[in-house]
Amino acid sequence: MNRFKIAVFTLCAATLFSGCAQQSTNLYHWGSYENIIYKSYEKPGELSIQEQIEMLNTDITKAQDKGKKVSPGLYAHLGYLYFSDGDEAAALQAFNMEQTLFPESYPFLTGMINRMQSGQQP
Amino acid sequence: MSIYFVHSAKKVAAGFGLACIALITGCATTPPYDYTAFEAHKPRSILVLPPVNQSIEVGAPYIYLSRVTQPLAEKGYYVFPVAVIDQLMKENGLPTSTDMHNVPLAKIKEIIDPDAVLYITIDNWGQKYQVISSTTVVKVSGKLVDVDTGTLLWEGHAEAVQQSDDGGGGLIGALVSAAITQIINNKIDHTPQLARIANHSLFHTPDQGLLDGPYREESTNLGQP
Secondary structure (H helix, E strand, O other), X not given: OHHHHHHHHHHHHHHHHHHHOOOOOOOEEOOOHHHHHHHHHHOOOXXXXXXXXXXXXXXXXXXXXXXXXXOOOHHHHHHHHHHHOOOHHHHHHHHXXXXXXOHHHHHHHHHHHHHHHOOOOO | OHHHHHHHHHHHHHHHHHHHHHHHOOOOOOOOOOOHHHHHHOOOEEXXXXXXXXXXXXXXXXXXXXXXXXXXXXXXXXXXXXHHHHHHHHHOOOOOHHHHHOOOHHHHHHHOOOOEEEEXXXXXXXXXXXXXXXXXXXXXXXXXXXXXOOOEEEEEEEEEEEEEOOOOOHHHHHHHHHHHHHHHHHXXXXXXXXXXXXXHHHHHOXXXXXXXXXXXXXXXXXXXX
């Protein structure tokens, strides 16, 4: 019954959104990025860093298969996870990918990279 | 079997009506927002700081934070990685969201360099039990500020409500139904879903939400759907 209610609620929300907001196609493939953030705060430790890295890499592959961009922040988050896992080379690569996909992140991530490479917490 | 079906159909109809009433309040009626300042600055990138929490639910800010990127990015803005930013600020001596909201814009520009900062306040959050039903609420308000000048570019608020109703069938039936609903609802936290709906309404409601950002405009100009 509860599931049923959720379905009805979602249906209703969808009906209303299409009524008052313009329906448009997603710009990005979203996958697990936000659920990883949710779990890391709500259920810390449930997903290991390696599992989170694997999930984000799966999303990257899926996005490529669909011909979509990954969401803003995904590569930066992935880079941070690699850094936390001790893999600075992979972290650098991910930070650079975010900068290439979204030039708005360039100054911020350049700072992160510089701090990481001088042995500080990024 | 068929009796049960009729009964549940009635319940569904009632539930549908209530849920729709709760959602419909965000649309229409209010006069259009004045976008003069917004259009003058046209931000490309938005930094979302962890929200200040006025509710009694301790976990609310981070559930919120995990449901804000998608509706904002799909509106066409670059959204900085919310959890990485939170971590960075905590490591730099800013343990609470109130501390983070008090960081001077010049400092934010130096370290992160967004075009605009989104300051969110959680006004109400969580589940309330009434006699025969329970209501889950997520109510938030936001201010978007230009990082160079401190100009307020936009502000808005949104609320999403889910009512777990009874479908009629007398008070005793209702009490039993309420008890069952509470037991079920205790296992499922509806707030992430409601936070998503509230954010969608906050950013996407025409004439009240944000204007389309550059990535949405580009995709429209290219003739993509």
